Amino acid sequence: HSQTPSWFFRNGYSGNGGFVNQATMDARLEMYVKTVMNHVYTNQYGSVVYAWDVANEVLHAQNSGWEAVYGNNKKNAPYVKKAFNYAYDCLEYFELTDSVKLFYNDFNTYQEVQNIIDLITYINQGRKVCA
Numbered sequence: 291h292s293q294t295p296s297w298f299f300r301n302g303y304s305g306n307g308g309f310v311n312q313a314t315m316d317a318r319l320e321m322y323v324k325t326v327m328n329h330v331y332t333n334q335y336g337s338v339v340y341a342w343d344v345a346n347e348v349l350h351a352q353n354s355g356w357e358a359v360y361g362n363n364k365k366n367a368p369y370v371k372k373a374f375n376y377a378y379d380c381l382e383y384f385e386l387t388d389s390v391k392l393f394y395n396d397f398n399t400y401q402e403v404q405n406i407i408d409l410i411t412y413i414n415q416g417r418k419v420c421a
Contacts, residue, residue: 293346299355312368315359319369320376327380336384341391344377345370348394348409349402365408370394374413 299315301307310318323344330336349364351357360369374392381387394413399406 294355296355299359309355309358312359315369316372319373323373323376324380327377331380331384331386339390341393342377343395344373344392346395347397349396349405350398365405366412367409370409371413371415 295305297303297305297307298318299309301310327342330339348356348367348370351364356367356369360367377392378387381390381392394406394410396402396406
């Protein structure tokens with residue numbers, strides 16, 4: 291949540307630009323997820339990747355670019371669902387849906403059990419992609 295640089299969310303990829311709209315951010319997110327996964331799976335070592343941490347610490351994010359673009363509804367965060375769908379699309383393309391797992395990762399999960407269940411339920415609506 292805090293590792294993505296601010297410029298990734300801004301017009302012209304500028305640290306001083308205004309935040310992009312959701313459609314632009316959707317395209318950037320799709321480009322990023324699919325580019326990284328394509329690079330890995332077209333590489334000679336791609337076969338050793340058995341899992342992806344698709345989203346990390348969404349529930350604990352504060353003042354992130356994701357919130358600036360998509361709002362603060364963390365249990366129904368559309369960008370998280372989209373990230374999982376983009377990742378799953380790549381696994382389908384490379385015929386890896388049965389051998390590679392997609393994960394949501396967070397800390398202090400014992401404090402957020404119901405919120406995590408709600409988020410995972412939202413992500414999985416329509417397609418089972420998250421472990």
